[in-house]
Amino acid sequence: GENVEQHPSTLSVQEGDSAVIKCTYSDSASNYFPWYKQELGKRPQLIIDIRSNVGEKKDQRIAVTLNKTAKHFSLHITETQPEDSAVYFCAALKWATNKLIFGTGTLLAVQP
Amino acid sequence: EPEVTQTPSHQVTQMGQEVILRCVPISNHLYFYWYRQILGQKVEFLVSFYNNEISEKSEIFDDQFSVERPDGSNFTLKIRSTKLEDSAMYFCASSEISGAKNEQFFGPGTRLTVL
Numbered sequence: 001g002e003n004v005e006q007h008p009s010t011l012s013v014q015e016g017d018s019a020v021i022k023c024t025y026s027d028s029a030s031n032y033f034p035w036y037k038q039e040l041g042k043r044p045q046l047i048i049d050i051r052s053n054v055g056e057k058k059d060q061r062i063a064v065t066l067n068k069t070a071k072h073f074s075l076h077i078t079e080t081q082p083e084d085s086a087v088y089f090c091a092a093l094k095w096a097t098n099k100l101i102f103g104t105g106t107l108l109a110v111q112p
Numbered sequence: 113e114p115e116v117t118q119t120p121s122h123q124v125t126q127m128g129q130e131v132i133l134r135c136v137p138i139s140n141h142l143y144f145y146w147y148r149q150i151l152g153q154k155v156e157f158l159v160s161f162y163n164n165e166i167s168e169k170s171e172i173f174d175d176q177f178s179v180e181r182p183d184g185s186n187f188t189l190k191i192r193s194t195k196l197e198d199s200a201m202y203f204c205a206s207s208e209i210s211g212a213k214n215e216q217f218f219g220p221g222t223r224l225t226v227l
Contacts, residue, residue, distance in 0.1 A: 034215070036155075043203065043218040079155060089155060098143055098210050099168050102155040 002027045004092050006103030014107070014111050019077045021106045023090035030092040031033045033073045034100070035064060037086045048075070056074075116219035118204050124225045126196055133189045133222045135204030144187045145205040146179065148172070149157060155203065161187065161212070194201045194226045 003026040013019050025033075031052040036044035050057045050064045050073065057064050063076045077084055090103040117136045125131050137144050146158040158168045161179055176198075178190045187206075191198055202220045206212035 011118075027197075032214075036218075043220045045218070046215055080128065091155075093214075097168060098145065098160045098162075098207070098214060099157045099170070100155075100216060101157065104154045 002092075002094065002099075002101045002102050004089050004090060004103040006106060008087045008106060009104065010065050010107045010109070012031075012109045014089075015080060015082060017080055017086070019075075019108055019110075021075045021088055021090070021108070022072065023092075023103050024070075024072050025092040026099070027092065027094050027105060028071065029095045030101075032070075032093040033064070033066060034091050035075050035089070036091065036102075038089060038105075040086075042091060051062075054083045063104050071096050077108075080108075082112050084108060085110045114154075116204055116217050118202075118205055118219040118222050120222060122125050122225070123166075124227065127129050128160065130192050131194055131224060133202050133224070134202075135187045135189070135206075135219055137187055137204065137206030138208075138217060141186070141206035141208050141217075143207045143210055143214060144179075144181070145166075146189045147203045147205060147220075148200040149203065150200045154182060156188045158189075158202075176213050186195065191224075194224075197224075199224055199226045211220055 006023045033048035037047045047077045066073045087105045091100040116136040119134045143160045149155045159173045160167045203221045204219040207216045
């Protein structure tokens with residue numbers, strides 16, 4: 001069935017360091033991979049996404065890479081800041097559907 | 113910037129009661145969704161809705177649940193005969209188009225507590 005695995009579940013970094021969160025999806029028909037940031041008690045907010053025809057996408061300090069063969073995609077945050085602290089969810093959307101399958105989340109703590 | 117809105121922010125109900133959660137999607141969006149998030153867990157898809165009918169639903173979305181677009185702006189989730197395990201944060205989302213170009217925008221959520 002459809003499943004998205006996400007690692008690590010928690011990640012603590014020092015301010016200024018990089019953070020990497022990895023996801024693996026099971027359905028090879030998935031073709032859209034968004035990343036959401038969720039601060040405590042707030043709504044998930046899209047921070048970056050990638051489609052299956054692209055291998056990498058960058059937006060300032062955040063980047064996402066996609067390896068379709070291995071069914072892996074990763075979020076990279078450089079020069080982390082305390083305000084990056086939140087739960088990050090990856091998700092995958094299967095071709096011809098609108099159903100986002102979410103990963104289990106990564107609690108990122110950036111220590112000042 | 114337009115946002116999805118939801119009411120109420122918090123709903124407390126007794127087990128067995130019916131609740132209606134309300135959402136106002138972004139005005140030019142055509143696709144609407146409900147997701148839920150049990151405390152500390154991941155976000156789970158419930159249902160998607162387009163052109164006044166359900167387009168997809170998950171195993172969670174059984175006969176206890178229904179959705180409706182009663183007018184041109186609201187999108188509702190009704191839960192009949194609530195159970196303790198229905199306690200969760202319910203997020204509404206909307207997107208302009210479907211498929212791989214459909215960025216889904218989430219509302220602030222309704223926290224449902226079933227006692």
